[in-house]
Amino acid sequence: MNHLIDGNFLQKGLLNQHEKVIEFEQNIENQLIIPHIESIVEEIRKYKLAYKIFLQENDEQSLLNDLCNELIENEKEYPLLNFFNVTTINQVNTMKDFHRKLQLIPNVDKKYPMINFLIQRYHDYLNIQFLYPIVMFTNYLIEKLDYRITRKHASKKMISEILFNDSDYAIVSQLYSNFIHSWYKLKLNEIYLDSQVFKFEHSYPLEEFKHRTEIAKLLLNSSGDKQCILLLACLKTIAQLQNDIVQYFHKIMNKKHQPHAVPLQAVQEKDLLYLDKNFNSKILVDNALTINYHYGNGKDIIYDNEEIEFMLRDQICCLPLIDTERLHYLNYQFELYDRNTSLIADARQHVEQNLLPARQRDELTSLINDISNDDIFNYLGLLDYTFTYLHHFEHKHVEMLTIGKFIEKHIHFKMGINNNLIRDSILMTIYIEHIVDLYQLIEEVAFEKILRHNIEQHSSEMLVGPMNEQNNVIDQFIDMTSGKLTISSRLKDLCCWIRMLKRLLVRISMNINFILDDPLQIYVSRVDLWTVDVTTIDTDSFHIPDHIQLKHAFIILKGLETRRKYTEFRQHSNVSAQSFDSEQSSATTPI
Structure with a gap:
């Protein structure tokens, strides 16, 4: 109260306007509260010193402790002791200490805008570093299973039942390991997708995840499937965290040009902001703090805020926005999507297709009618699987191959393929240029043998x-x-x-x-x-x-x-x- 009656706080006029009240409050904060808080450490030290002198303790052990704690000095007996600091930097949580001191700086949002922006949601921004392993694994699943798994199959089979069984075991194991460790390190209370809010929590321990989680939950698709909605919301939420940082940086720097954008599924490690233990070590400990070497202040840590602000800006200026709108989705087998998304259309585009000769078509109809209903759908599944490989080839490379030979030569991951079908006389005699017509012929036979009766009855x-x-x-x-x-x-x-x-x-x-x-x-x-x-x-x-x-x-x-x-x-x-x-x-x- 003595400070308040000091002339520094006298203000002419009445506090009858909102602006005057704010000005008065800022004056008190800057000239009274903050200096008083900053002086607390020194005042405590002086109080301890006065207390020791008052007691006049003669215990030599106690005296030595006081000297080590920088409470008193004795240059005659310990002339070099003032060069000794009782620092506790190895015991201090530097981020918490830095955050505490940052709050005492007046107008910190204007002096150090990037530091202030990042520190406010520091724990949220830690999640950005885990985006890359999650994206890599989901991209791999799309490439591996696109058009090759039915929705029903994906919703019933666990991750461990679909993966880890093919020749790509080493690759998928490494990708899964990176994914699962990143997934369980995420610290997100809520995630967002458009206007929807979801709680982010782990239902199972890390070791049980692949045995108790359906593969459909990790397959991004555009059909509004609720099974993958948690993954999609998670990816978009993390990407938006980086976008918020990049957009704020360009705002405070008054940059007129828009930052470049990278598609979410093409993001690389170098495109992401990493705020982790390395950030604490590199930016704070190695480059931006020092111990207060004034005798008596050895436990005080001094941070170079200007250096930290500069280093953050230097790192963020190179970061891209992450485009979360244009996504490549998985297509479930046998499902109809928009007219431009079709395995058959894609196959026609890359390999010239022709109709089967009428006589051969009649012979095939008779052969297909004689096979079992299950094998008819196995044929369709196998041809669907083959379509996914055709877009890697041009006509000149495959025109002389039969379907069976193409599968043997070019399809290395034969997940779920019946080997007997590959060597079947139908596939070994029909050339790849007739694959679409064969597929459509099998569909027509399937309708007559299986579907017509079911529709009429059920x-x-x-x-x-x-x-x-x-x-x-x-x-x-x-x-x-x-x-x-x-x-x-x-x-x-x-x-x-x-x-x-x-x-x-x-x-x-x-x-x-x-x-x-x-x-x-x-x-x-x-x-x-x-x-x-x-x-x-x-x-x-x-x-x-x-x-x-x-x-x-x-x-x-x-x-x-x-x-x-x-x-x-x-x-x-x-x-x-x-x-x-x-x-x-x-x-x-x-x-």
Whole structure:
């Protein structure tokens, strides 16, 4: 209170404005509170010294302790003792001590903005260093399992059941080890994805993680799968922590140009800010602090705040923003994504595809009809797996290989592949240029052997409406497709529509992320559902009204089959009638 009545604190006028109150508070803080706090250590030392002198202790051992603790001096008896410091730097948590002293600096946010910004969320920013191992492992999983695992399989199988069984054991073990140690070092209470907030906690001990965690939880995909949402939110939250730092740096430096950005999945170790024990050691201990060598202040540590601020800026100025929007996702096997995301479309782009000869197609149909239902789906899975390797090759490298030879030569990781299928006569005789047509042929056979009966018996959602409503849908569909005058000539034949709808129904039957109320146009406009001779120009020549939906596909298929049979019957009847008339004419002609 004596300080408050000192002339330094007198202020003319009334404190009747908010700005004057703030100015008065800052004046008290800068001239009274902070200097008083800074003097506490010295005042305590003086008090201890006065206390010792007052007691006039004669115990030599006690006297020696006081000398070592820099409480008193005796230059006659101990002339060199003032060169001895009782430092406790090895016992002090330098970050906590640094943070405590930083709070005593007036206007620290203006004097040392980067130090102040980082120290406020220091423990959050420690998590940035663990981003790289997590990204590397998830990238590897996408590369290894893209289009090669079904959603159902991924949601039931544990990590240990899918990984660690192939020839890449050494690679995956190292990547997993780096990932799991980083994952369990993360100290995040909450993570964020768009407007959603999730708690981040570990359900199992580190050693049990791979045995009790489904592989689906580590597979980033774009279908809104909730199983991987924790991983996605974690990646984006950590990336945003670095983005906040980089953006703040450019703001205080008044930089006009935008910092460069690196895609999240392409981030490298050099792109990340590392604030760990090395940061404490290198920046604080090695380069930016010293002991107070004034006798009596040996336990006091002096920090070079200007040096720390400069070193932080020097490190942050090279860091990029991390782009979390453009992500490469895993595609589950057999599932339909947007029309540009398709294994078949990708295979056609890299390896020229042709239709099977009609005779060979008939022979294959007969062979496929004789194999078991399980093997039919195993064939589809194997060909899907093969498609994922075709984008690494150009046509000139694979045109003379059969599918079987291609698999033997170029697919090294044969996870889940049945070796008997590889050596099957079908795959050993069909060339890679026919792989798409073979795949689509197997889909058509699968529909007839397996799916048609199941839909008729168990899929009431695809048998919609009374008969007159079904007929109206069929008529409208034909009017806008094969019956349309301006449609491409390739699509006027009902057979091509029938075969396409069979393939569509097979694909959606193996896919859990489709919506039956979606417009059918979205699906039938996909070129990967059509044979190789149908192009985007052909698919752009029709448009099906939005009220004709995916759930109508089976009803339309049956309607088209009925129309085709009726047309064939009429054609056969006309031929028979013409033949009968010809015979009658010959019989009545005079000789």
